[in-house]
Amino acid sequence: MTSSTSRAPVAAEGTRARLIDAALDLFTHCGFAGTSLQMIADQLHVTKAAVYHHFKTRDEILAAVIRPAVEDVKNLIAEASAQRTPTARAERMLTGWVDLALRHRALIGLLQTDPAVKPHLKEEQNASILLDQPRDLLASHLSGPGRQVCAQVALLGIVGAASTPELRELDDETLRDLLLDVGRKILGLRRPRSS
C-alpha cells in the first residue's frame, strides 16, 4: 500500500504533513473526540487506508500534531540559552515566543478549549513544564521579587492573546509587532537596533 491514491498523487511526506494539518483543522472544528480517521481521510479526498498507512490511531495523529510545537519550544530554549548576555537571552526568548505563539495558535486554541485533548497528552507535553525554562529566560536580565511575575504575565499573556479569536482581525505582522511591543514593555527591554 502506498500513501498516495489516484485522487491525491503526492509523496508520502507530503501526505503526512497534509494529514496533520487536516487533523488539527478537524480537531478544532469538530473536537478531538468528534473526529474520526474516516473524517480526516474524507477531508483530504484520500482513502482511510491511506491515513492508516501513516497513523494507526487518533492518538498517534494528536501526538504528531503536538510534536512540532514541543520541538520548537525546546529549540528556542536552546537558542536563547546560548546567547551571551542576560538581555540578549531575554530578547531572543521574547521574539521567539511571540513567533511560536502565532505559528501554533490553532494548536494552542485547541489545547485551551477542547477538554478531550488533555487526557491524551504525554508528560513531556505538559504545559507547565514547557513554561518553566522560558519564564526563567525571559527574566534573565531582571532582578527583585517581581522578575518571575513579570516574566509569567508576559509568557501567558502573549500565548493567550495570540490565540484570541477576537484579535485575529489584525494581520499577522501587525499582531506580531504589537505583542513584541507589549512584551518589551513588561520586561523593560528596548527594541534592538537590528530587528
Next chain:
Amino acid sequence: MTSSTSRAPVAAEGTRARLIDAALDLFTHCGFAGTSLQMIADQLHVTKAAVYHHFKTRDEILAAVIRPAVEDVKNLIAEASAQRTPTARAERMLTGWVDLALRHRALIGLLQTDPAVKPHLKEEQNASILLDQPRDLLASHLSGPGRQVCAQVALLGIVGAASTPELRELDDETLRDLLLDVGRKILGLRRPRSS
C-alpha cells in the same frame, strides 16, 4: 432531615459554604471526575445525607463552586463601567481583576487543569464571554490598533500568573502589588494617589 449532624452542629448556610470549600479542595486534588458526594461528606465529617440536603448532584456543587466567581466578574464590570473617566474605568477594572484573580485562583487553576470540568460549564460561565467586557474596560483609555492586544495580554497574563503554583511562595499582598505594577505598565496607567 437537617443539614447539621451531631459531629458538626452548624447552621445550614455555614454547612453549605463549607461544602463548597471542601468540594473545590477535593476537585483540585482528586479531579472533578474523581470526587464523589461521599468523599465531600467524609472530608467534613458529615453524613452523605447532610451533603444531599444541599446538593443533589456533583454538577450542582460545581455550579455552586463557580457561581461566586462569575458573580464577582459581573459586579466588577458594573462597578468599573460606572466610573466617570476612561482612565478611572481602566484602573478600577485592573485593580478588581487582580483581586478576583487572586481570590479565585484555586478555581481558576481547576478550570485550567481539569479537563473533566469543562463539559459541565454552562454558557454563562464560558470564559471567553466573561473576558470580552473586562478587556474593553481595561482598554477604555487607550487608542490605536494595539489597545485590545495590550488589554488581552494584561487580562490573561494576570489570571495565569495569579494561579501559577511557582509564584505562590510570594505572600498575597506582595503578589497583588506586583501584578498591579505589571498591569499598569502594560496599560500605561499611573499608580493612583489614593491606593
